[in-house]
Amino acid sequence: MDWLQLAWLIPVAPFIAFLLIALMPRRTLGWEDGCGYAIAGAGTAFALSMLVIWEVVNGNTLTIGAPRFTWLVIGDTTVTFGLWIDSLTALMLLVVSIVGTLVVIYSAGYMHHEGPTRRRYYAEIMLFISVMYGLVLADNYLEMFIFWELVGLCSYLLIGFWYDRPTAASAAKRAFIVTRVGDIMFMAGIVILLKYVGNLDFATLFEGGATAVIPDNMLTLSTALIFGGAIGKSAQFPLHEWLPDAMEGPTTVSALIHAATMVKAGVYLVARTYPLLIQSPESLLFVAIIGGVTAIVAASCALAANDIKRVLAYSTISQLGYMILGLGAGGYLVIELNNPGGYAAATFHLMNHAFFKALLFLCAGSVIHAVGTNDMRLMGGLRKTMKITSTTMLIGALAIAGVPPLSGFWSKDEVLAAVWHAGEFDWTFTVLWVLGIVTAFMTAFYMFRMWFMTFAGEQRSEFHAHESPKVMTVPLMILAGLAIVSGFALFIGDGFKAFMSGAVEGLVPGFHHEPVADVAIEIFTDPLTYVSLALAAAGILLAYRMYYMPGFDRSVFARGVPGTVQKALENRWYISKFYDDFAYKVWYGFSLVADLFDRYVIDGIVNGFSYLAVRGGSTMRKGQSGNVQRYTSLIVIGIIALLLFVLYIVPWGGW
Amino acid sequence: MIPIEYWLMFSSLLLAIGAYGVLTRKNAIVVLMCIEIMLNAANINLVAFSSYYSTLHPAFGTDASGQVFALFSIAIAAAEVAVGLAILLSVYRRYQTIDVDKINILRW
Numbered sequence: 001m002d003w004l005q006l007a008w009l010i011p012v013a014p015f016i017a018f019l020l021i022a023l024m025p026r027r028t029l030g031w032e033d034g035c036g037y038a039i040a041g042a043g044t045a046f047a048l049s050m051l052v053i054w055e056v057v058n059g060n061t062l063t064i065g066a067p068r069f070t071w072l073v074i075g076d077t078t079v080t081f082g083l084w085i086d087s088l089t090a091l092m093l094l095v096v097s098i099v100g101t102l103v104v105i106y107s108a109g110y111m112h113h114e115g116p117t118r119r120r121y122y123a124e125i126m127l128f129i130s131v132m133y134g135l136v137l138a139d140n141y142l143e144m145f146i147f148w149e150l151v152g153l154c155s156y157l158l159i160g161f162w163y164d165r166p167t168a169a170s171a172a173k174r175a176f177i178v179t180r181v182g183d184i185m186f187m188a189g190i191v192i193l194l195k196y197v198g199n200l201d202f203a204t205l206f207e208g209g210a211t212a213v214i215p216d217n218m219l220t221l222s223t224a225l226i227f228g229g230a231i232g233k234s235a236q237f238p239l240h241e242w243l244p245d246a247m248e249g250p251t252t253v254s255a256l257i258h259a260a261t262m263v264k265a266g267v268y269l270v271a272r273t274y275p276l277l278i279q280s281p282e283s284l285l286f287v288a289i290i291g292g293v294t295a296i297v298a299a300s301c302a303l304a305a306n307d308i309k310r311v312l313a314y315s316t317i318s319q320l321g322y323m324i325l326g327l328g329a330g331g332y333l334v335i336e337l338n339n340p341g342g343y344a345a346a347t348f349h350l351m352n353h354a355f356f357k358a359l360l361f362l363c364a365g366s367v368i369h370a371v372g373t374n375d376m377r378l379m380g381g382l383r384k385t386m387k388i389t390s391t392t393m394l395i396g397a398l399a400i401a402g403v404p405p406l407s408g409f410w411s412k413d414e415v416l417a418a419v420w421h422a423g424e425f426d427w428t429f430t431v432l433w434v435l436g437i438v439t440a441f442m443t444a445f446y447m448f449r450m451w452f453m454t455f456a457g458e459q460r461s462e463f464h465a466h467e468s469p470k471v472m473t474v475p476l477m478i479l480a481g482l483a484i485v486s487g488f489a490l491f492i493g494d495g496f497k498a499f500m501s502g503a504v505e506g507l508v509p510g511f512h513h514e515p516v517a518d519v520a521i522e523i524f525t526d527p528l529t530y531v532s533l534a535l536a537a538a539g540i541l542l543a544y545r546m547y548y549m550p551g552f553d554r555s556v557f558a559r560g561v562p563g564t565v566q567k568a569l570e571n572r573w574y575i576s577k578f579y580d581d582f583a584y585k586v587w588y589g590f591s592l593v594a595d596l597f598d599r600y601v602i603d604g605i606v607n608g609f610s611y612l613a614v615r616g617g618s619t620m621r622k623g624q625s626g627n628v629q630r631y632t633s634l635i636v637i638g639i640i641a642l643l644l645f646v647l648y649i650v651p652w653g654g655w
Numbered sequence: 656m657i658p659i660e661y662w663l664m665f666s667s668l669l670l671a672i673g674a675y676g677v678l679t680r681k682n683a684i685v686v687l688m689c690i691e692i693m694l695n696a697a698n699i700n701l702v703a704f705s706s707y708y709s710t711l712h713p714a715f716g717t718d719a720s721g722q723v724f725a726l727f728s729i730a731i732a733a734a735e736v737a738v739g740l741a742i743l744l745s746v747y748r749r750y751q752t753i754d755v756d757k758i759n760i761l762r763w
Contacts, residue, residue: 624762625759625762626759626760626761626762627755627756627759627762628755628758628759629677629678629679629686629755629756632677632678633678636674636678
């Protein structure tokens with residue numbers, strides 16, 4: 001049986017669950033107000049995804065030439081709907097299905113105390129999972145854009161789940177508006193493609209020569225604008241400030257949407273657009289620079305954050321920056337060396353990060369569930385009471401810090417190696433590599449700072465912590481297992497690189513897959529590997545010294561240059577403040593002018609018209625004298641004028 | 656046969672006289688009479704064209720529909736006069752006048 005033909009059922013199953021939870025009477029929802037339906041929907045999609053992934057692993061894909069049906073015909077432009085399934089789609093399906101299902105199961109425990117509002121939660125999260133599957137299965141840019149907007153909507157709804165809290169309501173609005181900036185750029189980018197190619201199908205655009213009709217500078221502009229969509233959705237610098245605020249939503253939402261899936265949509269978009277991107281080295285360089293800058297800016301903000309979820313949010317942004325950097329650098333490797341290594345590394349990091357970051361978020365959720373606060377300064381000593389959570393979180397932290405043999409080590413190392421090799425072709429990449437390696441050090445430091453502050457030492461405030469129920473800890477253990485083993489995908493079969501190169505096969509003709517053993521040898525003989533390992537170890541040790549061993553005087557960060565840096569970090573480099581000031585001062589001033597313009601000019605025109613009508617009416621009604629003979633004479637004069645017009649003026653004018 | 660232009664001149668004259676009367680006279684009964692004159696100008700046109708029909712369209716023979724219409728028109732005029740006089744009677748009962756300059760409350 002060809003399971004690829006049934007891939008369209010993957011988004012349908014969660015959507016049916018969404019409809020049932022949203023529309024059925026409450027008493028029919030059963031366990032946990034709809035959690036049963038949600039698990040059934042997510043589980044069905046998971047099972048179907050696994051079958052589809054199995055097909056892809058066996059070399060079946062649904063790309064150019066796949067059946068698609070016509071949706072709209074506008075002039076010469078035909079918009080179709082269809083499925084596009086290749087290695088990249090399979091990778092995203094894997095991430096969305098595993099994390100989605102585990103998060104829904106975990107929610108049964110985490111959302112238990114929410115009461116009847118859980119129904120809204122499960123409905124929204126099912127809608128999100130459904131449209132996320134739609135996004136990764138889309139076979140043209142318009143279809144993708146529609147689902148892109150829908151995941152944005154679900155993100156907005158779920159960030160604002162506790163809409164009665166002002167901070168959550170404003171965070172939801174902020175996330176929605178900031179990502180909208182990126183979405184407009186995305187739309188502008190695909191409009192350029194539509195203008196020149198007249199078609200948005202991947203099948204048409206990615207075929208060799210289809211883009212030859214686009215002038216070079218327009219192609220650069222278009223790809224850069226499409227990447228602009230990724231800047232918004234994947235929270236890249238300078239549009240990254242919405243993601244830390246998005247932590248106002250439930251932690252499960254943060255784990256699913258703002259760590260594992262939706263924010264990956266931007267990375268997915270860049271990876272999907274690869275055939276276009278590598279025709280434009282300027283765009284690739286832009287992509288890489290944004291990624292590198294994001295990685296270090298976000299990592300530095302995480303150093304000083306005290307909210308456990310914000311640390312993870314900044315960490316997510318930073319790791320997304322890694323992926324974007326890897327894709328940018330990987331493009332140069334494709335152009336210059338015919339080697340999809342960077343592409344594979346970035347997508348590999350995407351998968352590994354989804355697992356260990358979802359794990360970290362769910363652990364944080366477990367901690368918050370037990371302690372009742374997000375502030376790490378009020379935690380401490382939880383290792384004794386929350387054994388499973390602290391162990392799984394330690395695994396997650398080791399994975400993200402890049403300690404072998406956990407997953408983060410392999411992919412982070414591959415990304416940095418790709419950036420280093422791209423440095424041979426453009427010196428900018430060498431600078432970006434330095435940023436990346438510093439980020440790796442920071443990552444190790446802030447992750448262990450978080451772990452030590454949360455789980456080690458003495459309890460710093462009044463709470464009665466307890467381990468979370470099984471329904472929460474089992475997903476944690478599964479994700480911890482994945483965080484350990486997913487890195488070995490590099491060595492399964494022909495290796496991950498060979499698998500991913502299937503998605504960009506047409507771009508790298510004649511690429512020879514290296515034997516898997518060579519990959520391992522390459523990693524462990526490269527001195528750069530040991531540089532990053534040493535930095536990760538240094539980061540962990542520094543965190544150990546500062547936050548675990550007693551007697552460290554933290555007052556040096558209170559004054560002088562370290563104090564200024566500390567303050568800047570706590571204020572997120574003032575970027576958020578800059579946006580607020582910009583919005584308040586500049587935009588508020590502009591709004592004032594617009595308000596005055598509206599009140600006096602626009603309203604003036606409208607009121608003027610109504611005044612004219614009123615005065616005109618009161619003047620003209622005097623003509624209604626009531627005198628029949630005056631009316632009659634006007635009729636006679638009118639008829640005579642009409643006759644004269646028809647008999648003399650019309651023939652004279654030649655009509 | 657009298658040329659059709661004569662008939663048309665005559666009916667135009669009647670129409671003009673009637674219209675002048677409608678526009679200038681104060682007495683509503685005279686106005687009503689003038690309207691009758693205008694109506695009859697139209698009737699004369701109908702009859703005149705009808706009797707000239709076979710001359711104007713030799714192929715179609717004679718046609719009396721213009722004359723029939725004139726008869727209809729006369730009947731309708733009679734009905735109209737009945738209604739008009741009844742209205743004037745009511746107006747006179749209420750205002751003790753049928754001067755059209757005075758009957759001008761239907762305004763603004």
